[in-house]
Amino acid sequence: MDTQANMMRLTTQRQIILEELSKVKTHPTASELYDMVRKRLPRIGLGTVYRNLELMAENGMILKLEVGGTQKRFDATTDTHYHIRCSGCGRVDDIDTPVVDDLVREAAEATSYEVLGHHVEFSGRCPSCLKKGRKGDRVQ
Amino acid sequence: MDTQANMMRLTTQRQIILEELSKVKTHPTASELYDMVRKRLPRIGLGTVYRNLELMAENGMILKLEVGGTQKRFDATTDTHYHIRCSGCGRVDDIDTPVVDDLVREAAEATSYEVLGHHVEFSGRCPSCLKKGRKGDRVQ
DNA sequence: CTGCATGCAAACCGTTTGCATCCCC
DNA sequence: GGGGATGCAAACGGTTTGCATGCAG
Numbered sequence: 445m446d447t448q449a450n451m452m453r454l455t456t457q458r459q460i461i462l463e464e465l466s467k468v469k470t471h472p473t474a475s476e477l478y479d480m481v482r483k484r485l486p487r488i489g490l491g492t493v494y495r496n497l498e499l500m501a502e503n504g505m506i507l508k509l510e511v512g513g514t515q516k517r518f519d520a521t522t523d524t525h526y527h528i529r530c531s532g533c534g535r536v537d538d539i540d541t542p543v544v545d546d547l548v549r550e551a552a553e554a555t556s557y558e559v560l561g562h563h564v565e566f567s568g569r570c571p572s573c574l575k576k577g578r579k580g581d582r583v584q
Numbered sequence: 585m586d587t588q589a590n591m592m593r594l595t596t597q598r599q600i601i602l603e604e605l606s607k608v609k610t611h612p613t614a615s616e617l618y619d620m621v622r623k624r625l626p627r628i629g630l631g632t633v634y635r636n637l638e639l640m641a642e643n644g645m646i647l648k649l650e651v652g653g654t655q656k657r658f659d660a661t662t663d664t665h666y667h668i669r670c671s672g673c674g675r676v677d678d679i680d681t682p683v684v685d686d687l688v689r690e691a692a693e694a695t696s697y698e699v700l701g702h703h704v705e706f707s708g709r710c711p712s713c714l715k716k717g718r719k720g721d722r723v724q
Numbered sequence: 725c726t727g728c729a730t731g732c733a734a735a736c737c738g739t740t741t742g743c744a745t746c747c748c749c
Numbered sequence: 750g751g752g753g754a755t756g757c758a759a760a761c762g763g764t765t766t767g768c769a770t771g772c773a774g
Contacts, residue, residue, distance in 0.1 A: 728771105731768105732768090732770105733766100733767095734766085734768105736763100736765070737762105738764105739760105739761080740759105741761085743756105745756085746753105748753090749751090
């Protein structure tokens with residue numbers, strides 16, 4: 445009921461933000477995205493990026509990932525899928541694992557909440573952090 | 585290898601923070617905990633609370649929940665379990681659902697990461713927010 | 725006496741917001 | 750001409766950190 449309702453204008457900024465986000469398979473933070481977009485729109489403001497990411501997330505055009513770490517990350521792929529986050533460098537990748545809808549059903553039985561969705565986040569170490577050795581564990 | 589190694593001193597502050605955290609089944613934020621602890625240790629500093637929560641999380645004595653929302657939450661129960669977060673008020677509760685270890689196995693096969701753990705976070709509306717009606721959806 | 729832990733306050737960093745201007749309808 | 754969108758910069762809120770002091774071993 446929020447999804448297609450209040451359709452917003454597709455301004456140049458919004459379009460380019462969306463394009464840049466769609467272009468990558470990483471899950472950039474707002475300021476990473478800001479840097480990417482700024483190469484094409486040098487005068488864009490950080491605030492505009494935040495505002496539009498928020499708006500597009502509300503309208504279901506993109507996904508706002510509230511994963512671990514300090515910064516929010518964004519994803520142009522909106523259908524439910526799981527993520528894995530590297531505890532070494534904070535990088536987030538998709539995990540190509542079947543979504544377990546049963547989880548929601550089970551949860552619904554186990555709580556007095558109205559269960560609306562779920563997200564699974566794996567944690568681990570990405571290949572390049574593995575290569576760098578087992579030294580530092582702390583990040584972000 | 586980090587867990588019991590650098591064992592730290594159990595200062596009064598640490599002990600009381602731990603006690604207060606264990607006392608509740610909610611998953612308090614650092615400043616909620618700060619308020620609770622301050623009733624017993626009026627001169628404690630917020631920094632001390634943060635420092636000690638961080639330390640205890642590193643030593644596996646407590647869990648740092650990096651769930652959605654802006655603030656981190658803490659949990660004295662350290663064995664893996666899932667959570668549900670109210671999109672209305674941000675409250676976080678345990679979900680009494682069997683932990684799906686298969687998830688980790690599947691994930692391990694689907695990625696080049698070294699998979700270390702996982703967390704499932706459900707989202708929904710808590711009883712009291714349901715009661716308050718369906719109006720505002722936005723929070724935190 | 726020595727060093728880790730604390731209290732305090734300032735710094736930090738990601739995000740949000742107020743406001744004047746701009747641009748599209 | 751009017752209303753939403755933008756750029757800019759200041760404000761915000763949660764967390765971290767530097768530093769002088771305190772306290773346990």
